[in-house]
Amino acid sequence: MSTPAILVENLRKSYGRFRAVDDLTFDVREGEVFGFLGPNGAGKTTTILSMLGIIIPDGGRIEILGMEMAREPIKIKERIGYLPENATIYGELTAWKNLEFFANFYRMSNAERERRISELLKRVGLWEVRYRKAKTFSKGMKQRLLIAQTLINDPELLILDEPTSGLDPEGAHLVKEVIRGAKADGRTVFFSSHVLSEVEELSDRVGIIVRGKLKAVGPIGEIKRRFMELEGYEIKVETKEPIPEIEHDSITRIERLAPNRLIIFARSDIREWLSQYLTSKGVTILSLEIEEPSLEDVFLKTIYGREEE
Numbered sequence: 318m319s320t321p322a323i324l325v326e327n328l329r330k331s332y333g334r335f336r337a338v339d340d341l342t343f344d345v346r347e348g349e350v351f352g353f354l355g356p357n358g359a360g361k362t363t364t365i366l367s368m369l370g371i372i373i374p375d376g377g378r379i380e381i382l383g384m385e386m387a388r389e390p391i392k393i394k395e396r397i398g399y400l401p402e403n404a405t406i407y408g409e410l411t412a413w414k415n416l417e418f419f420a421n422f423y424r425m426s427n428a429e430r431e432r433r434i435s436e437l438l439k440r441v442g443l444w445e446v447r448y449r450k451a452k453t454f455s456k457g458m459k460q461r462l463l464i465a466q467t468l469i470n471d472p473e474l475l476i477l478d479e480p481t482s483g484l485d486p487e488g489a490h491l492v493k494e495v496i497r498g499a500k501a502d503g504r505t506v507f508f509s510s511h512v513l514s515e516v517e518e519l520s521d522r523v524g525i526i527v528r529g530k531l532k533a534v535g536p537i538g539e540i541k542r543r544f545m546e547l548e549g550y551e552i553k554v555e556t557k558e559p560i561p562e563i564e565h566d567s568i569t570r571i572e573r574l575a576p577n578r579l580i581i582f583a584r585s586d587i588r589e590w591l592s593q594y595l596t597s598k599g600v601t602i603l604s605l606e607i608e609e610p611s612l613e614d615v616f617l618k619t620i621y622g623r624e625e626e
């Protein structure tokens with residue numbers, strides 16, 4: 318397997334006696350979009366700042382693009398783009414000048430700089446307003462300028478802390494488009510959020526952090542499957558004829574909505590058994606579906622349920 322873009326191992330960070338990040342381990346693979354999901358105060362920003370070498374963790378190890386953060390912070394920073402939470406732009410400068418200012422931190426020829434700035438302004442939809450002072454921009458436009466800024470050094474990895482926070486739906490949509498574009502370019506994107514729908518929409522894999530601990534990590538489908546194994550399956554049945562009595566060891570509860578419509582709660586996926594059973598009773602099945610939990614169900618249960626874990 319190729320080197321992960323981000324490797325976090327046993328990360329720990331306390332502020333005084335308060336444990337903000339508690340033994341966090343996960344990786345982010347090259348080329349994927351990884352959504353880092355957690356409620357306010359869960360430890361997302363602390364994790365990100367540790368990944369960037371901005372705060373020094375109490376313990377653990379961080380590798381970015383195959384390099385150890387503790388040893389090669391400068392080399393790493395040249396190859397990543399970072400959008401801080403509540404980042405600000407230079408309001409008195411134009412969109413173009415804002416990008417030029419940041420481009421000057423990196424080695425590139427004048428021609429290359431001009432080319433990159435033009436390309437990025439077009440990419441984030443600010444080309445037409447490139448000579449306007451940034452202070453006249455809407456929040457969404459400012460955020461897109463900031464994202465363009467994170468792309469100025471053509472980074473392999475983007476780390477975005479709450480990139481859509483405080484934006485209206487249109488603003489958030491445009492930011493999501495930029496994230497999709499970054500992935501299409503072959504970049505790896507790590508972004509934090511507490512907005513479930515956007516994490517579900519954008520991420521190849523997610524990590525759910527609650528009170529400093531990683532509660533789940535993986536592709537959303539897999540997390541949902543694991544959740545169903547723990548919480549049980551919800552199977553919806555609809556038939557042509559009335560449904561006869563059903564008995565199976567796995568079934569914990571049956572909710573009868575109509576003579577020909579049921580919801581079966583079971584400890585396992587018994588659809589195949591059910592289908593054979595009903596057919597053998599001469600009942601025609603119209604639909605037999607598993608009700609997938611939403612990411613919201615999983616998230617809320619992860620936060621508020623199973624406290625003992």
Ligand SMILES: Nc1ncnc2c1ncn2[C@@H]1O[C@H](COP(=O)(O)OP(=O)(O)OP(=O)(O)O)[C@@H](O)[C@H]1O
Pocket residue numbers: 332335337355356357358359360361362363364402511
């Ligand atoms: N410098 C600090 N000193 C003391 N406590 C801190 C400090 N920075 C963060 N914390 C606390 O650590 C916890 C984790 O904070 P962090 O900012 O990492 O969470 P977060 O998941 O990014 O939250 P949010 O979504 O609100 O930004 C919070 O309870 C916060 O109050």
